[in-house]
Amino acid sequence: MSNDEPWDTARAADIIAEHAPTEGATLVVLHALQETFGYIPEPAIPMVADALNLSRAEVYGVFTFYHDFREKPAGRHVLKLCRAEACQAAGGDALAAHAEARLGIAFGRTTADERVTLEPIYCLGLCATAPSAMLDGRVVGRLDESRLDTLIAEAQR
Structure with missing residues (x-):
């Protein structure tokens, strides 16, 4: 982009x-x-x-x-968390809440420093390794709080 x-x-x-x-x-x-x-x-x-x-x-x-369209420019990094059923069932709701709290923004928003945009995505096709996320096009499965914190830290650099 x-x-x-x-x-x-x-x-x-x-x-x-x-x-x-x-x-x-x-x-x-x-x-x-x-x-x-x-x-x-x-x-x-x-x-x-x-x-x-x-x-x-x-x-x-x-x-x-379509969730991929934006009305404002995205931040330098885009973190997408899967919000589909398989990821929700595997703990995705708690991870979503954790990401919002860590970044201080809701889904669809960008941090004040314009480094990170947090977006929902509805299925990355990684249901067997749920919950999953995507950071700048790189998919990550088997997400837990620790791995999510690592992704967030990477995006905030």
Whole structure:
């Protein structure tokens, strides 16, 4: 993810125009915008809607349905904790509460120093090694409080 490029209306219009002819363009366009800017700026929603001949509500519905889309830039590191049933059954709820307490933020938020964004993810496919997490794309299974603390410390460096 490039999140170095500042939000630019003209650049967003180019991205939307480039991907608009694609089948299933709504998701493709939203992913391309997030890949470029690190998030999907609110003014982009009506731009996407206009280009794809959709209502703003339809585009916003897609944007809010998928947990990977962000309305603000993520922190330097993104810690995703699996919130699916297998991980919950293996102690994931307690680990989620621990992560929120350690970082001082709720899911979907970024620490004040902008180092860590904490996000839920719904299944990493590691059910046999639950609970699991992902730090900056690296998956970690068999998570316990100690391993979670190590991940958090790594992200806070």
